[in-house]
Amino acid sequence: MKNPPSIRKYYVDEAGDATIYSRRGKVLIGTSGCSRYFILGVLDISDPVSLQKNMDELRMSLLADPYFKGVPSVQPSARKTALYFHAKDDLPEVRREVFALLQKHKCRFLAVIRDKQRVLRYVQRRNTLDISYRYRPNELYDYMIRVLFKNILHKDPHYEIFFSKRWKKDRTEALRKALEKSQERFSQQSGKKASSTISLIHQTSQENAGLQAVDYFLWSLQRFYERKEDRYLDLLWPSFSLVHDLDNTRKNPYGVYYTRKKPLKLAALDNDLPEI
Numbered sequence: 001m002k003n004p005p006s007i008r009k010y011y012v013d014e015a016g017d018a019t020i021y022s023r024r025g026k027v028l029i030g031t032s033g034c035s036r037y038f039i040l041g042v043l044d045i046s047d048p049v050s051l052q053k054n055m056d057e058l059r060m061s062l063l064a065d066p067y068f069k070g071v072p073s074v075q076p077s078a079r080k081t082a083l084y085f086h087a088k089d090d091l092p093e094v095r096r097e098v099f100a101l102l103q104k105h106k107c108r109f110l111a112v113i114r115d116k117q118r119v120l121r122y123v124q125r126r127n128t129l130d131i132s133y134r135y136r137p138n139e140l141y142d143y144m145i146r147v148l149f150k151n152i153l154h155k156d157p158h159y160e161i162f163f164s165k166r167w168k169k170d171r172t173e174a175l176r177k178a179l180e181k182s183q184e185r186f187s188q189q190s191g192k193k194a195s196s197t198i199s200l201i202h203q204t205s206q207e208n209a210g211l212q213a214v215d216y217f218l219w220s221l222q223r224f225y226e227r228k229e230d231r232y233l234d235l236l237w238p239s240f241s242l243v244h245d246l247d248n249t250r251k252n253p254y255g256v257y258y259t260r261k262k263p264l265k266l267a268a269l270d271n272d273l274p275e276i
Contacts, residue, residue: 008156009048011210013164015039015222018137020120029116037225038114040144042152042161043214044241046106055085055209058101062094084206087219098216099235107239109217112148113225114140115247138171142178147244149182154194162201164211172200230266237263 016035019028028034045051063082068074073089076082080089085098123135153159161179176198183194205211220232221243243258248268258264 006156007158007160008044009210010152010159010161011043011045011164011208011214012161013041013211013214013218014141015041015218016226018116018140020116020123020135020137027120029120035222035226036116037222038116038119038140038144039111039218039221039225040141040148041109041111041214041218041221042148043210043217044108044110044152045210045213048210051105051213052209054101054105055098055212058097059085062097067093084204085212085216086205087216095216098212099232102213102216102236102239105213107213107217108241109214109236109239110148110152110242110244111218111221111240112144112244112246113221114144118247138174142174145175145178146182146185147246149179150186153179153183153196153198154186154190154192156196158197158199160199160201162203162208162210164205164208164215165202172202176200224264224266225269228266228269233264240264 016038018038019034022028030036059081062068063074068091071091072078073080073091074082074094080086081091081094085094087095087098090098119135119140123133126133163175179198179200183196186192187194203211205215217236217239220236223229224233238260240258240260243264244255245258245264245268246255248256256268258268
């Protein structure tokens with residue numbers, strides 16, 4: 001009897017947003033509620049079933065701890081930590097426990113990063129050449145999906161890719177096309193045919209511990225870029241496989257790749273953008 005075909009599961013989320021302009025055309029980058037960076041990440045978990053079990057057990061343990069009695073964010077009515085872990089909403093004491101749990105699981109995290117100031121420059125330059133062009137956040141998101149998945153959709157027969165947002169039908173198709181484009185570009189550059197099949201699955205974080213885990217990885221990376229805090233990133237860095245900073249082009253036009261052997265450090269951040 002043949003073994004069932006291998007299925008690899010990927011968990012995708014984002015940090016920050018792809019917004020550049022308000023509805024009236026005002027640049028919002030860096031203002032309250034609008035990030036400087038947009039980050040897209042994917043997490044590959046060695047044993048997602050075990051992670052789900054451990055995350056559920058940890059949450060139940062914390063809810064039963066008298067220390068958190070009366071804390072608003074831990075109450076079921078708040079629909080936050082009582083239902084699922086979310087780094088932005090969780091208390092520091094809760095985050096510490098989740099980080100410790102994630103360090104015990106074998107994971108592989110990859111991310112791509114765009115500096116929206118650089119994206120703005122591109123949009124403004126393109127507008128001078130084509131006055132009909134209008135920037136759309138989905139345009140940036142789909143491009144980053146293609147970059148993120150270019151080299152990780154060819155080794156296994158089938159991939160299940162979990163997204164944490166419930167997209168409209170047209171967005172689901174756009175994401176599928178972006179993933180297929182990633183496979184096509186891999187085939188063109190490597191000469192190897194990528195014949196793997198792909199399933200897109202949309203679930204809430206409450207339903208899927210993998211989506212809760214990738215949120216924590218992204219939060220640690222976002223704190224590094226937006227607030228120059230490296231302690232959270234350092235905790236999880238052994239599980240970071242690749243970070244591609246697309247806009248750090250001081251040395252190479254394609255950006256910089258950070259890996260376990262070439263870790264991301266605060267010295268890599270520079271607020272002075274090079275001319276393009």
